[in-house]
Amino acid sequence: MKSLGKCLPTGLLAVLLLLIAVVPSQGRIISQPDTSQIVQDLFLLGFGEVTMHALHVSGNKDQFEASNPSLKVDYANNLRLSMFANGNIWRNFKVNGAAIFDSRIADEYYTVDPSEFRLKMSVESTEPLWDGWRFTGDGLYDPSRQWEFENLDKRLLTQPQEPSRFELLMRLESEDNGVIEAGSLRPSFKGSEFSLHQRSLFGMYADLHTEKVGVEAVGGKLEGKAFREGSVEGVRADGTSGPYDLTKSPITRGSEEVKVEIRDRYDETTVLETKTLIRDRDYTVDYLLGRVLLHLPVASESLTGAPQYIVITYDYLRDQDDDIMGARARVMPAEGAQVSGTYLHRNIDDGATGEGVEEPENLFGADASFKLDDHTTGYLEFAGTDNPNDDDSYSAVRFGAKTEVIENLTLDADFKRIDDQFRSFTNSDLDAHKNQQRLHLGGDYKLSERSSVSAKYANLRGLEANGDFNAYDGLRNENILSAGYKNDLSDVLGLGFRFERRTVKDRDDANHEDNSQNRAILDLGGKFEDVGPLGKLGYKANYELAMFRNELAIGDHDANTNQLAVSFTSQPSERTDIELTQRFRARRDKELDLYDSREDATFLTLRMRPDDILHTLATYEYRRYTAPGKRMKLWQDDPEKAAWAGTVALEYLPLELIKVIGKVGRQRSSDWSVDTSIVTTTDFVLGQITYFHSHHLSFNAESEFRRTTEDIIEPREDKSWDLGLKVNWNRDRLNELTAGVIRRMQVIDNDTAAIAEETKSTSYILLLSGSMSLSQNIFARGSIKSQLLNAESDPSVDPLDDQKTFTKLEVGYDSNSWFRVSLGYERIEGDSDTPDYDYTGQGAFVRFTGKM
Secondary structure: OOOOOOOOOHHHHHHHHHHHHHOOOOOOEEOOOOOOOOOOOEEEEEEEEEEEEEEEEEEOHHHHHHHOOOOOOEEEEEEEEEEEEEEEEEOOEEEEEEEEEOOOOHHHOOOOOHHHHOOOEEEEOOOOOEOOEEEOHHHOOOOOOOOOHHHOOOOOOOOOOOOOOOOOOEEEEEOOOEEEEEEEEOOOOOOOOOOEOOOOEEEEEEEEEOOOEEEEEEEEEEOOEEEEOOOOOOEEOOOOOOOEEOOOOOEOOOOOEEEEEEEEOOEEEEEEEEEEOOEOOOEEEEOOOOEEEEOOOOOOEOOOOOEEEEEEEEEEOOOOOOEEEEEEEEEOOOOOEEEEEEEEEEEOOOOOOOOOOOOOOEEEEEEEEEEEOOOEEEEEEEEEEEOOOOOOEEEEEEEEEEEEEEOOEEEEEEEEEEOOOOOOEOHHHHOOOOOEEEEEEEEEEEOOOOEEEEEEEEEEEEOOOOOOOOOOOOOEEEEEEEEEEEEOOOOOOEEEEEEEEEEEEEOOOOOOOEEEEEEEEEEEEEEEOOOHHHEEEEEEEEEEEEEEEEOOOOOOOOEEEEEEEEEEEEEEEOOEEEEEEEEEEEEEEOOOOEEEEEEEEEEEEEEEEEEOOEEEEEEEEEEEEEOOEOOOOOOOOOOOEEEEEEEEEEEEOOOOOEEEEEEEEEEEEEEEOOOOEEEEEEEEEEEEEEEEOOOOEEEEEEEEEEEEEEEOOOOEEEEEEEEEEEEEEEEEOOEEEEEEEEEEEEEEEEEOOOOEEEEEEEEEEEEEEEEEEOOOOEEEEEEEEEEEEEEOOOHHHOOOOOOEEEEEEEEEEEOOOOEEEEEEEEEEEOOOOOHHHOEEEEEEEEEEEEEO
16 A cells, blocks of 8 residues: 555554454465354455655755655654555454555555555444444445545546545444544534534544533634635636636545535525535536536526535644633433533634635524424524634524424425624535525425425515625515415326415615516426427426516516526436426516517437447427517517537447546627627647556546637637556566656737737656566666646746656565565756755655565
8 A cells, every 4th residue: 555644643543554464375365264154254454664855956945844744854754654554453343444644645656546556444343342433344435435436536636735644533432421532523502503513623523421411512623724625606607617716725535515506596595406416426626726516517497497506615734733621511300301501612723824714713602403293393503603813702502493384294494694703613614595584484285195285474574785695685584475386286297386475675775676577387297107209308498477667766677577488308218318408588568569589499418329338318408598579579689698508428439448438518608788898718628547557557538628709898718728648567566667747838828909829838747757677676666757837928827836856766676475665766857947845855765664
């Protein structure tokens, strides 16, 4: 195994050495002598390594140490420990995973993301160790299977290296008394939304309880910072699969949460529906560059015209090095009831220069919940925070209840209020409901197995004008009252009807806004098992009449809007899926007595699998806005605004040892007006081909092209093109070769009557490394990795830090069983054309390795 870090706590090092020393091994499966015991044979690999460097540095010595944090002028040493284990160490005690401590991965002669080897270890005892306590395998929490070796990111595009870290996670659990976790964690206080939720830290979390009393405690070092792309709304989907560039990077591996949210088109702080995506199945993420690429495109709008957003929450690496500590105590005074109190404190690193939404210095919280019989439940939570450099305190509160009054009748209510400046150790900092007070009341009555009626009331109020979240120039007050009926008559036909009344006023200024809107909505849907050449056929139809009234003599006129949307899904065969949606929307101005706005939208998705070796996907969406005037035709001429997007993708396996992936996407929007026109086009092309010549030899090529053109007043074009090639040959442990090259080109082109400027940046990453056996135990290896950069005028275009070349040669003796010793020469050269990065460090190193 290969990996890295900086310093290992004595206790954790003792655990590692104990685990390694328990069973002597030579890297083979260990058989237990007593076959009557239910145990799993232990597979154990591990090594410890110390490298001592003697370096002479010329040029800018301070920059040399800053650019190479694991090395120092004159003398430096680096420690590496790695272990992989799976199986029983002794009866009833099993381990699984990897524990790693290292300082640099460059010593392994190939470019990979250092976090590739930040694995986790689970320790499990199949029987209680004492008094009901046992280790559980839940420590290896991996819902997306992202820690499995074959799913680890192996892209060649890695660029500047970062230190790795120790990621051991142990979980000690008792069914009667609770759980204790230690290591790399994302803990949450149970049932708490405002205090601690999924916050990344390296430390300890405990949840201990008896029958009536419980305590949760947390302490450790905060890792990264939770950050939600686009503060509130996320990134508006545009009909393509991205890529979506994040504001901050690098991203902490495995910390991201990607969702698709459907929001109310009349109030985008109201989330109607949420779908959480799974890494590797639904998207891929480049942790170093900070971007997400979806596997399938997401349409910009739903069937009914509600906007869709890609919402990404993640931790990014930062300079701050803060500590957190706190606890939550709870008591259960009666059966089904619980009362809790919370306190959290952050020790602030005053010398750091962190970015992002600041977390509080102190947080106080209280919460309660109850359950009466099996029919009624309720909750209450309050939290207040003290923010750094702020004398004021800010709060958040929520409460709610749900009850089944009589058979088939359910009532529910909830209330939430979050101050604009409220901060916490959770993503409620980034809640779309911040700077708002929201009340919801609802009821559902089940008429029969297939039919029901419902009624709902909601009140949404703004708390602060022009706040950081949900900015509104005033104090918004919105009331929503709705009633509906739903009946699934059969599989072929189901229907629903809903009426909604919405009023919006400004409490701060009655002359600013006073609107009302009545909506009548009809839904139809069903499916047919066999409709001739269409095969399985499903359909949905939605009609909406929205009657908008403005009580003021300013702003929008009174208007009625008719919207009709029809969607069909067809499966002509097991290998073909088709989905087509067509929507028409027309707005009639009551005051002017004409149709002043019209939107036509088409959405199409086609999936075809002609055979087992070819999968294809094509999506298309087109939206066009027109002003039809007094007469309205089916398709209007002379659009005022248009937007379209399309994606074509394929996966092809022409031969058993070749795999090809291709994707092309384009998104284009045009807005024409009397004064000026705005046309924006974004193109994305991705191509990958992998050839496995044999078990020992493989070839990989990957190309990516991105281009954005804007034609407003000053035309502008941004282009970037990456091309990567890599060859891997590995015959045995001492005979291997890796060669790769990446070329990245970026161009910014401004072409106007006054300015004609083109900025170019071309970067290369070159890699060549290999090793060979000179005899049975004598080996030699070497590597050269070079970053060759060139920016003609604008250095901000360049994505890399500086020009740098690593050269290393090594000769050593490798025993078959227990150790390896080697002597080598290394040279690191900075950019001689840049004074700050003009340095050369060279010298000898000695490496001692113990292995098993």
